Amino acid sequence: MSLHEAIVVRRDTVGISDLDDLRGKQVAVMQGDNAEEFLRRKERGIEIITTATFETALDQLALGYHDAVVMQRLVALRRRVAERNGELRESEEFNRTIMDNLPMGVAVNSLNPEVKFSYMNDNFPRLYGTTREALLAGDFWETIYEDQESREKIKKRVLADCASGDPQRMF
Structure with a gap:
């Protein structure tokens, strides 16, 4: 044994x-x-x-x-896994606190082609003159860009920039 x-x-x-x-x-x-x-x-x-x-x-x-x-x-x-998970939670809380308190709008989202938010600070909806609830409940593009022609043009450009994989185009 x-x-x-x-x-x-x-x-x-x-x-x-x-x-x-x-x-x-x-x-x-x-x-x-x-x-x-x-x-x-x-x-x-x-x-x-x-x-x-x-x-x-x-x-x-x-x-x-x-x-x-x-x-x-x-x-x-x-x-060790439990310890690392605790460290990860602390790190996530630290980063969230920083992002929550930035004086600018910050959001983390996926785009394919719908916008799905996994995080946004309070300043992000203010930047677009809307509410968090409106951004989460509706179509991002329609919520932000009322004019259909402008909306389609911006959406097409953003999707193409993201699809390119070029970080310079995604900035």
Whole structure:
């Protein structure tokens, strides 16, 4: 029987990449976890510290109480994904706050040929002299450009510029 383990260390740690590198180190594991049983099965020269939860082990690692935490790889990966998702949410919130507070109209949309908005700040509808609700509920082109001839001309040019793939034409 083997354990598909993950060795978790602080970001600034060097020299720990496999089980042999843990010799002489203090390693935390969750009490009763397969990682504890695996490490105790064979003398490895590791000081094993048990904690009640993975969270406690990882918090203590972050505070410098231990050199590493050994846990099942799948558990470690799930925790890393959750951590990255949290970082992504924070980044999205930060970017949204910036865009919400810009003194100009900003929108993110798809165009094929209908305009579908995924984001717009409060200044975007003001720029066009309309409301967010009108932009989201109706046809963008008709809402913004009342004159049919002008509307078709502008729509045709915008669609052609986007279809070209040339960023200079899409600005």
